[in-house]
Amino acid sequence: MNTLLYLLGLMFVGLFAAPAEAAQPAPPQPMVGKAVVVGDFSVVPLLDGAHGFPISLFKGADEATLLAMAGKQQVSGSFNVFLIEHGQERFLVDTGNGTLRPERNGQLLLCLQEAKTAPEDISKIFVTHLHGDHIGGLVKDGKSAFPKAQVYVARIEYDYWMSDEAMRQTPEGRREAFSMVRGVLRVLEHDNLLVLFTPGEVVSPDITSVALFGHTPGHTGFMLASKGKQLFFVGDLLHAGSIQFARPDINADFDVDQSMARETRQRTLKQVAQDAMPIAAVHLPFPGVGLVRAEGDGYTFETLK
Numbered sequence: 001m002n003t004l005l006y007l008l009g010l011m012f013v014g015l016f017a018a019p020a021e022a023a024q025p026a027p028p029q030p031m032v033g034k035a036v037v038v039g040d041f042s043v044v045p046l047l048d049g050a051h052g053f054p055i056s057l058f059k060g061a062d063e064a065t066l067l068a069m070a071g072k073q074q075v076s077g078s079f080n081v082f083l084i085e086h087g088q089e090r091f092l093v094d095t096g097n098g099t100l101r102p103e104r105n106g107q108l109l110l111c112l113q114e115a116k117t118a119p120e121d122i123s124k125i126f127v128t129h130l131h132g133d134h135i136g137g138l139v140k141d142g143k144s145a146f147p148k149a150q151v152y153v154a155r156i157e158y159d160y161w162m163s164d165e166a167m168r169q170t171p172e173g174r175r176e177a178f179s180m181v182r183g184v185l186r187v188l189e190h191d192n193l194l195v196l197f198t199p200g201e202v203v204s205p206d207i208t209s210v211a212l213f214g215h216t217p218g219h220t221g222f223m224l225a226s227k228g229k230q231l232f233f234v235g236d237l238l239h240a241g242s243i244q245f246a247r248p249d250i251n252a253d254f255d256v257d258q259s260m261a262r263e264t265r266q267r268t269l270k271q272v273a274q275d276a277m278p279i280a281a282v283h284l285p286f287p288g289v290g291l292v293r294a295e296g297d298g299y300t301f302e303t304l305k
């Protein structure tokens, strides 16, 4: 009887705990998107997880304007990871949250399993920047999750996160990120997997790094170009499609250098729209790959089908 009461009690607590938890999006199923062919390459979007950004995170317009654009208080988005396939080679662009933040349900390894790719198959990982939702998947149980992958990080980004001065200048609530980043870098350095590069360098045949500084000081995109086709991996150039395509001047609160982030977003969206160059973005709703078109003073985004 006591056990029954205990179980009933748990159910009761569960019922009342539910509304608070409902604010977090439900853990998504592992998802592997349709491959996008780029010349000799194939790019497979993987859904590491889903999230919501409250509109209060966006700076540059009042709440009513943001609400009118977003249509709700939370902008839905994804943690997209991109698997690049080229012959027998397998690369990743970013790695999602992984097991570093269990509350965010990093599902990359499950997605890869579904895509018939073993962690050992990955030989290169291109990191857009060192935020936890991009590098969390690099480590598992204190070890490299991809033991054979060289991990490419822009030197300027590396230097920022290793700088004690930069840590001191960061608002206190966000300083913890520095020790998390350093912990991941330590694992990579120990396993001799870290490759530092200067944005602008070719990081692999047909893949060139592109400085997209602002969101973080070394935030970097990667341009895949093969047989006249292109796909531009833009990382965290933007966080809320419903707001920032129409108003590229609006920043996220966590863009480290606000004016540089704004300038980079405006310049890059103009360029990709002019060139009809498809982009692959981490936080746009899965699969996050599509075309940007100029419309009025801003842009629209059309997901590639």
Ligand SMILES: [Zn+2]
Residues within 6 Å of the ligand: 131, 133, 134, 236, 282, 283
């Ligand atoms: Zn991010």
